[in-house]
Amino acid sequence: MNAITPSAAPADPHRGLEQAFAAYARRWPGEAELAADFIDLLGDRLDPYGRERLQGHFTASAWLVSADGRRTLLMHHAKLLRWLQPGGHADGDRDLPRVALKEAQEETGLAALAVDDTAIFDLDRHWIPERKDVPGHWHHDVRYVVRATGSEDFLANEESLALAWRPVAEVARDPDPSLSRMARKWLVRLGLTAEE
Numbered sequence: 001m002n003a004i005t006p007s008a009a010p011a012d013p014h015r016g017l018e019q020a021f022a023a024y025a026r027r028w029p030g031e032a033e034l035a036a037d038f039i040d041l042l043g044d045r046l047d048p049y050g051r052e053r054l055q056g057h058f059t060a061s062a063w064l065v066s067a068d069g070r071r072t073l074l075m076h077h078a079k080l081l082r083w084l085q086p087g088g089h090a091d092g093d094r095d096l097p098r099v100a101l102k103e104a105q106e107e108t109g110l111a112a113l114a115v116d117d118t119a120i121f122d123l124d125r126h127w128i129p130e131r132k133d134v135p136g137h138w139h140h141d142v143r144y145v146v147r148a149t150g151s152e153d154f155l156a157n158e159e160s161l162a163l164a165w166r167p168v169a170e171v172a173r174d175p176d177p178s179l180s181r182m183a184r185k186w187l188v189r190l191g192l193t194a195e196e
Contacts, residue, residue: 013095017142018042024120034123041140048140049090056125056138060099061087062146063121063182064108065168069190072168072183073148075107075160079131082176083164087141100144107159112150121145122182143182168192 018039025035046053063085064073074083086107090099097115104113122143130136154163169192172183 013097014042017094017096020118020120021123024123031123034125037125038123038140038142047092049094050092051089054135054137056140058090058096059087059139059141060090060096060103061085061141061143062100062104062113063143063186064104064110064113064146064148065186066148066152066165069147069186070168071165072171072186073108073110073152073154073163073165074171074179075156076162076164078159078161081161083174083179085143085179085182087143096142097144100142101146104146107157108163109155109157110148110151110153112148113146114149116145116147118144122185124178126178145186 021035021038021042025032028035041048041056041058044053046055048056048058051057061084065071066073072085075086076082077084086104087100088103088107090096093099097118101113101115105111120142124139124141124143126139126141128137128139152165154165156163168183168186168190171179172187174180174183
């Protein structure tokens with residue numbers, strides 16, 4: 001494990017993201033078109049890191065795993081009423097691994113967390129329906145592996161109805177295509193199958 005802290009990130013994360021998206025496309029060729037969409041968003045004249053860009057913007061989330069990597073911590077999202085990984089808006093922060101780490105800490109109450117590395121673990125572009133005065137828009141979610149390095153005793157906040165540690169092999173069979181895709185990628189990294 002090559003854990004980093006947010007301060008170890010490059011001086012201008014925005015410049016490195018294009019390379020990171022290109023590397024992701026090489027690692028997952030079936031997702032190259034999706035990675036190209038993320039690269040296109042980088043060049044938008046409106047700030048892609050702010051939620052004010054109503055067509056869509058970057059978000060970051062954490063594939064949060066236990067120290068041994070065999071379980072993942074998911075939250076039952078209070079607004080979307082779905083089990084999801086912790087994550088949220090960048091709100092102008094260009095350091096997306098730092099955003100993923102911060103969101104994981106805030107949404108789980110776990111303090112002893114570390115980003116495994118700054119390589120992008122997964123990308124997901126999903127539609128957020130209109131809510132109150134915010135029109136429907138796209139989230140371009142950039143996902144990083146975050147590992148629990150201490151106590152696994154979580155504390156839910158107002159953004160979730162519940163939190164639960166779930167075996168990764170179980171999540172690999174989840175009907176949610178985003179969760180099951182991340183779980184399968186993680187199992188490949190561990191050299192395991194969904195049956196183990």
